[in-house]
Amino acid sequence: MLVPGNKLSAILRRYRSSLGSIAIACLLISGCSRSDQESTRSLRIGNGAEPNSLDPHFATSMAEAHILNGLYEGLVGPKGDGSDSIAPAIASEWKSNPESTRWEFVLRTDARWSNGDSITSKDFLESYKRLLDPELAAPNAAHLYLISNAQAYNEGRLDDFDLVGVKAPAENVLVITLDHAAPHFLNSLQHWAWRPVHKASVEARGSLYDIANPWSVQAGFATSGPYALESWKRNERVQLDRNPYYWDASSVEVEQLQFFPFENQQTEYRAFKSGQLDITEEIPKEQLGLHVVSERRDPALATTYLLLNSESPALAQTAFRHALSSAIDRELLIRAIEKSGFPATRFTPDAMPGYPAADFEMRDETDVTGPQTPLRFLVSNRESSIALAEAIQEMWKRKLGIETRIQNMEFKSLLARLDSGDFDISYLAWHGDYVDPIAFLGIWRSDSHFNRAQWRNPAYDNLLNQARASNETVVRMEHLAAAEALLGNELPIIPLFWKTKNYLVSPKVNYWPESLIDLRSYKHVQLQP
Amino acid sequence: MLRFIFIRLGQAIPILLAIYTITFFMVRAAPGGPFSQERKVAPHIIEQQMEYYGFNDPIHVQFFRTLWQHITFDFPPLTSYPGLTSKDIIADTFPVSLQLGLLAMIVALSISLPIGILAAARKNTVLDYAPMSMAMVGICLPTFVIGPLLALLFGVWLGWLNISGWFSVYDRILPACTLGLFYAAYIARLTRGGMLETLNMDYIRSARAKGASERRVVLVHALRGGIMPVVSFFGPALAGLISGSFVVETIFQVPGLGRHFIQAALSRDHSLILSTVLFYAALIIVANMIVDIVQILLNPKLRYQ
Numbered sequence: 071m072l073v074p075g076n077k078l079s080a081i082l083r084r085y086r087s088s089l090g091s092i093a094i095a096c097l098l099i100s101g102c103s104r105s106d107q108e109s110t111r112s113l114r115i116g117n118g119a120e121p122n123s124l125d126p127h128f129a130t131s132m133a134e135a136h137i138l139n140g141l142y143e144g145l146v147g148p149k150g151d152g153s154d155s156i157a158p159a160i161a162s163e164w165k166s167n168p169e170s171t172r173w174e175f176v177l178r179t180d181a182r183w184s185n186g187d188s189i190t191s192k193d194f195l196e197s198y199k200r201l202l203d204p205e206l207a208a209p210n211a212a213h214l215y216l217i218s219n220a221q222a223y224n225e226g227r228l229d230d231f232d233l234v235g236v237k238a239p240a241e242n243v244l245v246i247t248l249d250h251a252a253p254h255f256l257n258s259l260q261h262w263a264w265r266p267v268h269k270a271s272v273e274a275r276g277s278l279y280d281i282a283n284p285w286s287v288q289a290g291f292a293t294s295g296p297y298a299l300e301s302w303k304r305n306e307r308v309q310l311d312r313n314p315y316y317w318d319a320s321s322v323e324v325e326q327l328q329f330f331p332f333e334n335q336q337t338e339y340r341a342f343k344s345g346q347l348d349i350t351e352e353i354p355k356e357q358l359g360l361h362v363v364s365e366r367r368d369p370a371l372a373t374t375y376l377l378l379n380s381e382s383p384a385l386a387q388t389a390f391r392h393a394l395s396s397a398i399d400r401e402l403l404i405r406a407i408e409k410s411g412f413p414a415t416r417f418t419p420d421a422m423p424g425y426p427a428a429d430f431e432m433r434d435e436t437d438v439t440g441p442q443t444p445l446r447f448l449v450s451n452r453e454s455s456i457a458l459a460e461a462i463q464e465m466w467k468r469k470l471g472i473e474t475r476i477q478n479m480e481f482k483s484l485l486a487r488l489d490s491g492d493f494d495i496s497y498l499a500w501h502g503d504y505v506d507p508i509a510f511l512g513i514w515r516s517d518s519h520f521n522r523a524q525w526r527n528p529a530y531d532n533l534l535n536q537a538r539a540s541n542e543t544v545v546r547m548e549h550l551a552a553a554e555a556l557l558g559n560e561l562p563i564i565p566l567f568w569k570t571k572n573y574l575v576s577p578k579v580n581y582w583p584e585s586l587i588d589l590r591s592y593k594h595v596q597l598q599p
Numbered sequence: 600m601l602r603f604i605f606i607r608l609g610q611a612i613p614i615l616l617a618i619y620t621i622t623f624f625m626v627r628a629a630p631g632g633p634f635s636q637e638r639k640v641a642p643h644i645i646e647q648q649m650e651y652y653g654f655n656d657p658i659h660v661q662f663f664r665t666l667w668q669h670i671t672f673d674f675p676p677l678t679s680y681p682g683l684t685s686k687d688i689i690a691d692t693f694p695v696s697l698q699l700g701l702l703a704m705i706v707a708l709s710i711s712l713p714i715g716i717l718a719a720a721r722k723n724t725v726l727d728y729a730p731m732s733m734a735m736v737g738i739c740l741p742t743f744v745i746g747p748l749l750a751l752l753f754g755v756w757l758g759w760l761n762i763s764g765w766f767s768v769y770d771r772i773l774p775a776c777t778l779g780l781f782y783a784a785y786i787a788r789l790t791r792g793g794m795l796e797t798l799n800m801d802y803i804r805s806a807r808a809k810g811a812s813e814r815r816v817v818l819v820h821a822l823r824g825g826i827m828p829v830v831s832f833f834g835p836a837l838a839g840l841i842s843g844s845f846v847v848e849t850i851f852q853v854p855g856l857g858r859h860f861i862q863a864a865l866s867r868d869h870s871l872i873l874s875t876v877l878f879y880a881a882l883i884i885v886a887n888m889i890v891d892i893v894q895i896l897l898n899p900k901l902r903y904q
Contacts, residue, residue, distance in 0.1 A: 334849050334852075
């Protein structure tokens with residue numbers, strides 16, 4: 071529509087004031103700089119869920135682990151070359167007896183807490199005592215059960231902590247006696263439960279053994295790692311600053327780590343795209359493969375699998391379980407739904423170094439008769455889990471003529487159903503806590519409380535016990551591989567995929583170490599000069 | 600007026616009590632407990648935690664203890680955030696939600712009222728059809744579509760604003776606009792409807808007959824009655840806005856109360872669920888009471904009822 075000149079100027083005059091304010095608003099918005107999060111020596115990391123606790127004895131999620139990994143250092147740490155191999159950390163050297171049951175660690179004398187106090191073997195002892203105390207009821211206590219008598223003390227069957235296999239004979243010597251031979255002991259020390267907490271910091275806010283002691287909810291507690299907590303604004307940001315007293319402070323290049331919680335993958339992705347993040351926790355499936363420069367797909371010790379209820383009569387026949395497994399086209403599922411990862415040919419991922427286990431045998435059992443009633447397939451209400459279940463349902467129907475009824479439900483409800491045994495099949499994932507096959511195979515022991523398959527096999531337990539008795543790594547691995555083979559024959563679970571850790575890294579980061587267990591050595595991170 | 604407020608507050612007590620009772624038992628009836636995890640924790644540890652948090656006590660003891668804790672504002676530690684209580688969470692997040700809600704309301708009202716009034720005054724013209732069609736689109740487009748679109752436009756393509764977080768003043772713009780636009784569309788239609796009804800009334804004709812200017816008729820005589828539907832809608836809308844829209848908070852990573860409202864239920868944190876539900880309920884009750892007071896001030900007829 072054409073507007074005569076004089077009329078236009080009249081309109082402009084009339085709305086001059088509003089036009090002016092719109093223009094000012096536009097200028098304000100366009101002229102504004104991004105918020106103050108950016109600093110050249112700081113790293114902004116997308117971190118998935120909001121942490122619930124920064125107490126290493128209580129924290130169980132990876133989101134918490136990523137932060138604790140900056141705050142706390144243990145006896146040993148990763149080399150930082152991307153291989154997860156062990157390097158000295160607070161312990162400068164160590165030795166074990168030939169049976170691998172008694173380990174003596176010599177702590178470095180220059181190791182300090184972030185408040186300047188020396189880190190002594192007593193700190194480790196007190197910390198392990200706290201973690202194992204039955205009153206504290208810390209979820210991570212089970213990680214210390216390798217120590218002799220630790221489980222009995224934690225379960226309240228033993229009152230005297232002196233009988234537990236941790237001793238501090240000198241200020242810089244820590245001796246740990248194990249329940250059984252464990253040549254992999256150093257690897258298992260990678261878990262954050264083994265890292266010491268500062269007793270005085272805990273006691274400053276309440277009892278050492280009080281579950282709800284709020285010592286770690288705000289900055290001010292001393293830490294042993296390369297960083298200390300600067301601030302924690304819930305659901306917003308956790309900020310860590312360099313610990314000036316850290317023994318290896320000179321090799322820590324990044325001054326500040328900022329962890330941002332993101333519940334929504336797409337929000338995190340947009341934040342990365344707009345330059346608000348340097349590293350993401352994940353990549354939305356639709357965006358996989360679109361970022362050649364920034365995209366990283368690290369191998370991970372993580373397996374997704376179908377959990378079969380061993381007590382369900384419908385799944386009693388081994389041949390039927392094999393038929394279910396071989397009817398699943400894992401390649402197709404990865405191409406169509408998962409978009410990343412590898413088909414799992416056994417439970418322990420092949421990324422596990424130095425582990426000689428063979429692949430599970432795929433038996434093409436086509437002439438099996440399925441149960442009369444449809445199999446109850448329980449999945450969480452995540453969109454991708456449902457899609458996956460539906461695809462598998464169709465594969466079973468076409469290849470075996472078996473009916474499946476999928477029920478999706480909210481996650482805690484699903485766990486309640488699994489724990490009550492009211493299911494046939496479910497879809498879960500397992501992430502290894504440390505780099506050793508026992509971190510995977512151990513969950514299917516008869517006495518393991520992780521064993522939701524309710525599978526009990528004395529021969530399998532026996533093989534794991536033989537591995538326990540062996541202090542020769544080669545022999546031990548052979549026993550474990552034999553246990554894995556038995557798992558493949560019996561098939562109480564059906565492995566589906568070995569996951570990869572997919573994430574984006576900004577070009578600003580020169581070196582970001584890989585880690586199979588997603589615990590990266592932050593002191594080795596290098597930024598562009 | 601004071602008597603009215605006292606009566607309304609008195610009515611609130613049984614309502615809150617009923618909400619407390621229903622929530623308390625619903626939470627306990629939900630499958631799965633606060634300590635169930637994918638990576639199962641040893642049974643003796645769960646048992647000790649249950650004991651610590653008092654979940655092993657008889658249900659009536661738990662019922663009255665938790666009730667007393669809420670009456671005296673002496674909240675127990677949370678199972679999902681050991682070391683914190685509901686009071687900490689609400690004190691942390693409510694100011695954020697309040698700010699987001701009020702800003703969104705300002706956005707909504709400043710867009711919708713002029714549009715609605717104009718549309719009613721220029722009924723069946725372009726000035727009516729165009730904004731009302733836009734409003735219809737606005738109502739149909741949910742926040743999880745508008746939000747990412749705005750984030751893409753202003754955050755990723757133009758690079759003017761942060762697309763997540765709540766750090767600087769500018770970080771308020773996108774979430775407030777997303778939430779505000781949705782309500783703006785709704786309020787614009789309500790305003791138009793209310794105004795049209797009022798403009799057909801006898802007293803408006805009288806005002807016109809007395810020679811009042813069109814502007815005065817619309818903005819002074821008609822607006823007071825025409826805005827009534829908006830005021831009624833305002834109460835629940837304000838409570839909804841302030842308690843934080845879960846969706847908008849997730850899209851823009853706003854650290855508000857809405858996310859805890861959902862998270863508490865998902866993690867079966869009994870204490871946090873009860874506290875947030877009661878807080879939300881109290882907020883709605885207060886917002887509705889304020890709306891009633893405003894309606895009484897606007898409409899003298901109500902004062903006698």
